Amino acid sequence: MKPLETSKIRSFDDTELAVHRLGEGRPVVLLHGLFSNAEMNWLRFGHAQMLALAGFEAIMPDLRGHGDSGKPHDPASYPPDVLVRDLFALTETLDLDDFDLVGFSLGSRTAARAVIAGLEPRRLVLSGMGLEGLAGWNARAAFFIDAIDRFAEVKHGDRAFFAVSFMKTMKVDRDAARLLLQSVADTSPDELAKITMPTLVLCGDNDRDNGSPEKLVEALPDASLATIPGTHMSSVTEPALGEALVEFLK
Template sequence: MGEFVTVRDRPEVTLFLSSLGPDTGTPLLVVHGGPDWDHSYLRQPLDRLGRRVLMPDLRGCGRSTRGLGPGGYSFEAAAEDLVVLADRLELDRFDLLGFSAGGQIAQRVLLAVPDRVRRTVIASSTLWPVTDDDFGPWPERTALRAAEARVWAESDLCGPALVHEAAVAGAEANVRDPERLPSYLSLLERVTWSAEWLNRFVAGALDSPRPPEGPERLRALAAPLLFLHGREDMTFSASSAERAAEYLPNARAVVLEGAGHMTHVDRPEAWLDALEAFLSEP
């Protein structure tokens, strides 16, 4: 089921919103990553969660408003959109899950309306900037990530086709179970790609996805957080998730072995079990 919700008037910004599950329990608002992806790559296993799951496409992504121009894309604005979306949906209290870059946007949402967010899951994401040094010597990572880097540097494609090609090139680095790789590649064929954010990124004009002074502000807030991660994540190190759980009061980390950045693809049952266990706590 899907609907369009207007969150801004000047310029008009309308978010496409997909809803999963029964209308019971505390709703879960899900923030996808990318950007320039849509929400669809996270639908499974979240469609088995057994509660209302709200999955918007961020501005410029999927079926949400595009063409906002050079000043129309920022992580600050994306987070503000989600707060307004919660207002429009009359969500007085909700849980929050952010995946990858969406995990950093979710931190912005939590800090904006901490009294309305019950529990927050930061999945395959980070609290701090991550560099190659955080991974240590890892030749396999270097080799696998080179495939996607070559696409960005050498491809003749542009626009959404380029973003799609890069995602396919990075699939083997992001999904570590070879048996899961074919279904993941099929999933990528169903994503509605965009390149609205890419143009701003190439121009060096994007703000940081992380909130200003995020670690310090989240530490003072002491909200319940779960860092849900794959041990073989080649984008954001598993050690950074564990370090964040140690740094923040009332936070914990669940790191799943044999899983990469797309932990929900590599280990869907374990990923969903960890999510359900955390969200089921009062």
């Protein structure tokens, strides 16, 4: 198996994006969740390794404002759908024209928005996502912006406690994160009709943080549902996540 390699590419506005690559074979781009990074979402619990062993090349960017990627504090660096523009820059720079696309949570939202904007992966996985996480994203973003704004005062028992705790663990740049959240917009249910490739909606059996995965499957033209153990946070730690990715993409 080809070992892990990390490099930097420049996006549309010259912001550097860190890209981690593992294995060789059919490319699969994996987009991590909010406040996380490629190492936490895809490498730490073995999901990328499972894909590499199954004959894929796992291509894992750190999203803008996260991990080893650039974290600009200029509001001009966060135009609408900036993460979608970064994803297009990634696929163009790496010359990816036949690949699969996987997202978790914010990564799923980014993947869906990119497909609506014209990106054409062979297969798509939306994990940690329900219909309301796409069609009602503004409310979700407002929750996290509030957590950032009240960061120093959030105590155990506050509904924002786990979000703040995760931000502390990941040493999140809160200024960059707040700007990024403001760049994200809702996706209307009608737009989902543009997602025509085979799609797997993959969700923890106790994860409804982003709404109903069943309703998301119903809203997509060619989607199926798979559940794995866990909540929104814990499902990422389950080997079943990587196993489900391999099964669907193979």
